Amino acid sequence: xxxxxxxxxxxxxxxxxxxxxxxxxxxxxxxxxxxxxxxxxxxxxxxxxxxxxxxxxxxxxxxxxxxxxxxxxxxxxxxxxxxxxxxxxx
Numbered sequence: 001x002x003x004x005x006x007x008x009x010x011x012x013x014x015x016x017x018x019x020x021x022x023x024x025x026x027x028x029x030x031x032x033x034x035x036x037x038x039x040x041x042x043x044x045x046x047x048x049x050x051x052x053x054x055x056x057x058x059x060x061x062x063x064x065x066x067x068x069x070x071x072x073x074x075x076x077x078x079x080x081x082x083x084x085x086x087x088x089x090x
Contacts, residue, residue: 020084026063
């Protein structure tokens, strides 16, 4: 756990779930645009989730949760910090 979010290793040990504190819903369009501006390419885009590819694979949910597909905990933590500090509040 870190300040501003909970980061949990998923069962397959190849992904991390990021749950921002105090956020129960986000605007997928606004947050998705910021993730694109950070250098990620949008894949799937629907009302249930958006996916992104870049330094790692991301899945963004309307609840504000972010799935970071990477075995690299430091990379996942860096993405989590960015999500909580800049993206999730868009």
